[in-house]
Amino acid sequence: CTAILFQNPDDRDHFRALGLLPRNRPVTVVNGSGIDLARFAPAPLPDGPIFLMISRLLGDKGVREYGEAAIRLKRAYPEATFRLVGYFDQSPDALSQAELDRMVEGGVEFVGRLDDVRPAIAACSIYVLPSYREGTPRSVLEAMAMGRPIVTTDAPGCRETVETGINGFLVPPRQVGPLAQAMERFITQPDLIARMGSESRALAERKYEVNAVSRSIIEAAGL
16 A cells, blocks of 8 residues: 555554554545535424434444433433434344334334435434444534534544534443433533534534545545
8 A cells, every 4th residue: 555544543543553554654544534514414403302323233333322321311301302223234243123122112213224314314403323433433424514413432433523512422432321411411401402513513514524535535645
């Protein structure tokens, strides 16, 4: 190769610590693959707290934590809505049908697989992704571009998408309690939703616009 690209600094540092990076090749961190800000345009916020997660149904995406947090919060705040868009995966870490059924029984609305996620994002007011690790989570960028506050993990790839207290909240991965607490803040302080959603869009424009990211990739690759 002539250049090495990473989507987050944690992965770069991990490769470097393992001695996997050649010393005579340029190494660059780029802001994911970017997001089309026209295609994922801001959408009016719906009434009420409506949470959404989009993911393959895998444990390391944090689906189990999201489901458990949603079940807890639904008991305390029956007016809140919790939706899950996704599909089963063949991975050994995949959720079982029984696990999904328990989430649905606890109040999670399972939407299934969508070819176009924009209507689902437009119909939510807060986007949640409790993933254990990402490159750069595309679904988070899509939700940010559409003006939604974000709850995600303080984990590689995810932490770069949130300025804590500005456009959302970072929580520890694999922990239901802190995730539920962060989600609860949007229920008890609904004024946070519009303000943080606007900041998400601004961050997407500043950092993740697809043409700017593509130019940085082309430049880093020496093309």
